[in-house]
Amino acid sequence: MPNISQRGQIMPPSPIRKLVPFAEAAKKKGVTVYHLNIGQPDIETPQPVLDAVRNSHFKVLEYSHSAGNESYRRKLTTYYDRFGIQVDYNQIIVTTGGSEAIIFGFMACLDPGDEVIIPEPFYANYNGFAVEAEVKVVPVTSGIESGFALPPIADFEKKITPKTKAILICNPNNPTGYLYSPEELNVLRDICKKHNLFLFSDEAYREFAYDGTTLSALQLEGLEDNVVVFDTISKRYSACGGRIGALVTRNKTLLDSVMKFAQARLSPPSFAQIAAEAAVDLPEDYFDGIKAEYKSRRDLLVKRLNGIPGVFCPNPGGAFYAMAKLPIDDADKFCQWLLEDFSVDQQTVMLSPGTGFYATPGLGKQEVRLAYVLNLEAIDKAMTALTKALEVYPGRR
Amino acid sequence: MPNISQRGQIMPPSPIRKLVPFAEAAKKKGVTVYHLNIGQPDIETPQPVLDAVRNSHFKVLEYSHSAGNESYRRKLTTYYDRFGIQVDYNQIIVTTGGSEAIIFGFMACLDPGDEVIIPEPFYANYNGFAVEAEVKVVPVTSGIESGFALPPIADFEKKITPKTKAILICNPNNPTGYLYSPEELNVLRDICKKHNLFLFSDEAYREFAYDGTTLSALQLEGLEDNVVVFDTISKRYSACGGRIGALVTRNKTLLDSVMKFAQARLSPPSFAQIAAEAAVDLPEDYFDGIKAEYKSRRDLLVKRLNGIPGVFCPNPGGAFYAMAKLPIDDADKFCQWLLEDFSVDQQTVMLSPGTGFYATPGLGKQEVRLAYVLNLEAIDKAMTALTKALEVYPGRR
Incomplete structure (x- = not known):
């Protein structure tokens, strides 16, 4: 029997999904599990977005252009324009x-052995993509005490080596909910200029900014050839299953290279491109309702968390996640215990252990990520269950 | 300005798409271009497949399971069962x-520097995926004179080194249309057993076998841990834009590894999984009509080609491609000339140069690939144009 690859062995499993069997077992016992562990919004996909697909009339489900339908790309420029981002289709x-x-950004910008600096905690799947591209993730730690603000410039510069090719941020941030300020982005711009680095900016949660607005890395002046934005319709329109995203850059050499990767895999999905194109035409006030809903969820979640003795949760400015520090010995143990050994009134809560979001070993052991993708009533019940759980958890500190 | 990666530089552009600007220019001049260059079928996607999506009623376009919807995977086992392939969902x-x-197969089975042996000519995008996974493609040449039969076992064994980890075949073959016999597959089985290699089998064209049936690599006894099948609904149901495929293997260690890659990218597209699941329920005689149509196209194409002085086209047993040897100096020049400098009655034909399908430099210069994805009338007109073109082409040999 041939051996699988080293790469296939070291590829990290999803730190979130490893708890799924315990959640399934809890449900089989009749326990209600409040899923605050995963960024799958409960908000309905807007009807016009689904209708665009359901009312489509084509006869052949053809490959699209490898870069996506031109009509969709042209429409996307109007979407970006609303944020003051001028890009050509x-x-x-x-x-x-x-x-x-x-993946395309990593592959086209970084070679095996190259280093990408990422403020931690960060989206766990960046680790997986780094393994696929054989690049090294170098974390710069942001702390819960400062609300996960951008680490000082000196911390970045300490990590820069001749192998450093890029800095990757997620803004607003998953998992911290942190919204980077214009000043912080200018710091990043200066570092990238000085050290000739790509700035990868994952802006999946652009609209989800509650105490300000998201400044796109594409708006940083003088950094046109360095900035690569990773985007997606998944969270924006509650359309995670569409599998439609975008890579946006003004760097022509990079675009030409990314196109070769895009051609190799032929095209992005055709059905969901129709949905995505319709989504750009949603009325401008669409996000007002969505944001108001998420903001009230955030407010409730953060208030409830900070009301539990020994718990600290900085107020996240964006996305739909919060990181909280809990009075516990080990977040992985605690999250498993919640599913395996705890329930109150036949209810419990599923959280993501903080450890999965840090690259530095040992960090995040007292932290959990909570995704506020459930309605207010469910969040309230989940917080009641968590309060009770922390009272009786044997590993409480 | 930061440099893109070496990988991003050596990533091969699509050898087929490079001619697109010349085709566009021809059309602007009012010339009708018969597209025999690309495997985009003109056959309509079956109505029940499209209707399944159009009549769907879900409210949230959610992520699916990372391995795909369980209902679809369970149904797929019944699809495979019809071919005598027993697999668990x-x-x-x-x-x-x-x-x-x-990509998943390459990533999980092969490490950077590992070698995969592929009979050439082969599907050009294998080169791109090899660059992404940093693996080396080692070609074994099959000749047009033998109709692109599997090269002798000695040719394979000459290429095997300590770095060889896999053999990759496409059956029925793109670009040659060759349908591997059970005897040839048994030869491959013996090589893979003896040298402990993975056998990757791309079976995208399984149903398109005109003079026999496709034996799946999954049916080779004693090779259960070595075989990895790459599959797709694209050609089978004229559903290229759905972007739904499958990796099938009985190797448990490999499945566990591939799942980690699948989890990192979250899920396959949700809309098209609905379409794909409905496709399994098409009446059993669905393919009879499709196959009869493609067979009559093949018969016409091959007959017309072999009727042109100096042209040789072996009869392909499957898929919807044929490779033909033409009396020309250089296939790339000829294919460009067809679009740029030739037309008869305001018509011309777009073909794929053979060179793009060979890894060995210099091979394929007198060969072209023709995809018979147009109706009989269009194929007939295209062959009339090609006949005339070969009469007047200045590089004729």
Whole structure:
């Protein structure tokens, strides 16, 4: 029997999905599990977005252009324009989810052994994409005490080596919910200029900014050839299953290279491109309702968390995640215990252990990520269950 | 300005798409271009397949399971069963097109520097996936004179080194249309057993076998842990834009590894999984009509080609491609000339130069690939144009 590859062995499993069997077992016992562990919104996909697909009339489900339908890319420029981001349609390559945009960016910008600096905690799947591209993730730690603000410039510069080729941020941030300020982005711009680095900016949660607005890395002046934005319709329109994202850059050499990767896999999904194109035409007030809903969820979640003795949760400015510090020995143990050994009134809560979001060993052991993708009533019940759980958890500190 | 990666530089452009600007220019001049260059079928996607999506009622376009919807995977086992292939639903991982199945297979089985032997001519995008996974493609040449039969076992063994980890075949073959016999597959089985190699089998064209049936590599006894099948609904149901494929293997260690790659990219497209599941329920005689149509196209194409002085086209047993040897100096020049400098009655034909399908430099210079994805009338007109073109082409030999 032939051996699988080293790469196939070291590829990290999803730190979130490893708890799924315990959640399934809990449900079999009749326990209600409040899923605050995963970024799958409960918000309905807008009807016009689904209707665009359901009312389509084509006869052949053909390959699209490898860069995505031109009509969709042209329409996307109007979407970006609303945020003050001027891009040409041929500076957009439509990808199969934001995931593929990240892979294309890594592949086309970084060689095996190259280093990418990422403020931690960060989206766990960046590790997987780094393994696929054989690049090294170098973390710069941001702390919960400062609300996960951008680490000081000196921390970045300490990590820069001749192998450093890029900095990757997620703004607003998954998992911290942190919204980077214009000042912080200017710091990043200066570092990237000085050290000739790519700035990868994952802007999946652009609209989800509650206490300000998201400044896109594409708006940083003088950094046109360095900035690569990873984008997706998944969270924006509650359309995670569409698998439509985009890589956006003004760097022509990079665009030409990414197109070769795009051609090799032929095209992004055709059905969901129709949905995505319709989504750009949603009324401008569409996000007002969505944002108000998420903001009230955030407010409730953060208030409830900070009301539990020994718990600290900085107020996240964006996305739909919060990281909280809990009075516990080990987040992985605690999250498993919640599913395996705990319930109150036949209810419990599923959280993501903080450890999965840090590259530095040992960090995040007292932290959990909570995705506020459930309605207010469910969040309230989940917080009641968590309060009770922390009272009785044997590993409480 | 930061440099893109070496990988991003050496990534091969699509050898087929490079001629597109010349085709566009021809059309602007009012010339009708018969597209025999690309495997985009003109056959309509079956109505029940499209209707399944159009009549769907879900409210949230959610992520699916990373391995694909369980209902679809379970149904796929009945599809495979019809071919005498027994697989369990958890031996199937649904992918974003056959392309992603190939990438996952390469990533999980092969490390950078490992070698994969592929009979040439082969599907050009294998080169791109090899660059992404940093693996080396080692070609074994099959000749047009033998109709592109499997090269002798000695040719394979000459190429095997300590770095060889896999053999990759496409059956029925793109670009040659060759349908491997059970005897040839048994030869491959023996080589893979003896040298402990993975056998990757791209079976995108399984149903398109005109003079026999396709034996799946999954049916080779004693090779259960070595065989990895790459599959796709694209050609089977004229559903290229769905981007639904599958990786199928009975190797449990490999499945566990591939699942980690699948989890990193979250899920395959949700809309098209609905279409794909409906496709399995098409009446059993669905393919009879499709196959009869393609067979009559093949018969006409091959007859017309062999009727042109100096042209030789072996009869392809499957898929919807034929490779033909033409009395020309250089296939790339000829294919460009057809679009740029030739037309008869305002018509010309677009072909794929053979060179793009060979890894060995210099091979394929007198060969072209023709995809018979147009109706009989169009094929007939295209062959009339090609006949005339070969009479007047200045580089005729």
